[in-house]
Amino acid sequence: AEFAEDVRNAGLIWVGPPPSAIRSMGLKDEAKRIAEEAGVPVLPGYRGEAQDLKTLTAAAKEVGYPLLIKAIAGGGGRGIRLVAKASALKDELESAVREAEAAFGDGRVMLEKLVEQPRHIEVQVFGDSHGNTVHLFERDCSLQRRRQKVLEEAPAPGMPDDVRKAMTDAAVKLAAAVKYEGAGTVEFIVDGSRPLSVDSFWFLEMNTRLQVEHPVTEIVTGTDLVEWQLHVAGGGELPLAQDEITLRGHAIEARICAEDPSEGFRPGAGLILEFGLLQPIDGETIRWDAGFETGDRVPSNYDSMIAKLIVHGEDRDAAVDLLTETLSHTQLSGVPANTGFLRRCAQSDAFRDG
Numbered sequence: 350a351e352f353a354e355d356v357r358n359a360g361l362i363w364v365g366p367p368p369s370a371i372r373s374m375g376l377k378d379e380a381k382r383i384a385e386e387a388g389v390p391v392l393p394g395y396r397g398e399a400q401d402l403k404t405l406t407a408a409a410k411e412v413g414y415p416l417l418i419k420a421i422a423g424g425g426g427r428g429i430r431l432v433a434k435a436s437a438l439k440d441e442l443e444s445a446v447r448e449a450e451a452a453f454g455d456g457r458v459m460l461e462k463l464v465e466q467p468r469h470i471e472v473q474v475f476g477d478s479h480g481n482t483v484h485l486f487e488r489d490c491s492l493q494r495r496r497q498k499v500l501e502e503a504p505a506p507g508m509p510d511d512v513r514k515a516m517t518d519a520a521v522k523l524a525a526a527v528k529y530e531g532a533g534t535v536e537f538i539v540d541g542s543r544p545l546s547v548d549s550f551w552f553l554e555m556n557t558r559l560q561v562e563h564p565v566t567e568i569v570t571g572t573d574l575v576e577w578q579l580h581v582a583g584g585g586e587l588p589l590a591q592d593e594i595t596l597r598g599h600a601i602e603a604r605i606c607a608e609d610p611s612e613g614f615r616p617g618a619g620l621i622l623e624f625g626l627l628q629p630i631d632g633e634t635i636r637w638d639a640g641f642e643t644g645d646r647v648p649s650n651y652d653s654m655i656a657k658l659i660v661h662g663e664d665r666d667a668a669v670d671l672l673t674e675t676l677s678h679t680q681l682s683g684v685p686a687n688t689g690f691l692r693r694c695a696q697s698d699a700f701r702d703g
Contacts, residue, residue: 350375364582366476366557370527374555378421378459384552387526389519392538392551394461402439408460409438415463418442420449420456426496427452431463468541469493470505470550472520473566475574476529477581483591484517485570488562489703491541492694494614499687500694501562502601503569506665506703507545515547523555531578532559564636564659565600598661599668603676603691605639605656607647610690616653621645622683626658628675634661635675647684665703669695 350371356363365371374380378396385391394416395408409416409432418441420428428449430441442458450456473485489505490498504513520535534556540549563574577588608616623643630637639656641647647655660675662668676692694700 362582364531364578366527366529366531366533370529370533371557373527374533374557376421377419377423377554378457380555381552383526384523387519387522389523389552390548390550392462392464394459396459400457402442405442405458405460406435406438409435412460412462415465417461417463418445418458419461420445420453421459422453422455422457423449424453428458429496464538464540464551466540466542467491468505468539469498469536469553470508470516470539471534471536471556471560472517473563473574474520474524474529474533474535475577475581475587476524476531476533477587478530478584479586481587481590482521482525482529483587483589483594484521485566485572485574485594486596487513487516488565490562492700494610498562498604499691500601500603500700501565502599502665502668503565504596504599505545509545512545512547512550516550519552523552529557531581532563532574533557534560561604561654561657562602564638564657565602568600568636568659568661569596569598570594571597598663599665600659600661601668601672601695602657602659603672603695604654604687605658605679605681605691606653606687607655607681607684608653608687609685610687614653614687615685616649617685618647618649619684621647621681623680624656624682625680626675627678627680634671635659636661669701 350368353363353368373383381391381396394412415433418430428445430445432438432441445458446456468491470487470489472487476482487505488501488503490501492500523535536553537550538553567574608614621643626637636659641655660668660671662671673692673695676688679688
């Protein structure tokens, strides 16, 4: 939020939401309070100011075990601890606070009821400075490793019309409540132990930016969200009204990472000897967003993701087939690769069944 303000104060155009929206959604406890006021479903938990052990122990008992400790300022899966029973609370609290202070400079935490078989479904929202807010449907990002996404798809498998309407309505209400402008994502935790229903999803957090997985939304809606961002930042109205945004087919994105799945997804650095797809990239059925190419050196300073493979099919089965086939023709040598792991995920019965 401070950076956004600095950009604006320097007389430049900030491409993104207002600093106030970034601030409101930046802290998980504040975001959940706003969500509750907007009538958006939120998981039971403790989001109070008091952070002493006695208060948190009493709150944990009320929330019930198993539960999650979450850093209020958290992101990227850091500052999260699972607590199965009361005797483990103190140690896990200390560990979460330490990680949160190191990662975010803020050791405050909240407690949240654990959904034991979760799905992660998020809604792409977009707002402009003229009071218009729309959604561009949902993405399912349930397949994760080390609490970070691996495969993302749009739309979510097994999504009934009434649940889609309830979830997208909730996302738009929240975005409108903070006068949101530009691209944003409203994330929901979903009970994956039963079919999707209007009472099986809860607000998780809002990402006040365009996300890594935005290409699957672009492909199934026929939009260019980066162009939309620039258009809105320049003062324009949203290019499409809600009833003009439609779904077509199914898209899946795989994050290509220089990491070794057999060693706990340990990231690897080094010189890329060969990298790319062996089949044609048409931008329609196969899209390749790469940050590296043959001859580049992968540094150890950054996240291990080096490219994104996005495929589009007329339905989910066709998209999964194309993803599996394309991954088997993806070359990456010189650094460790997760392409084989991604292919096995896509071929698994669990993923096939949604």
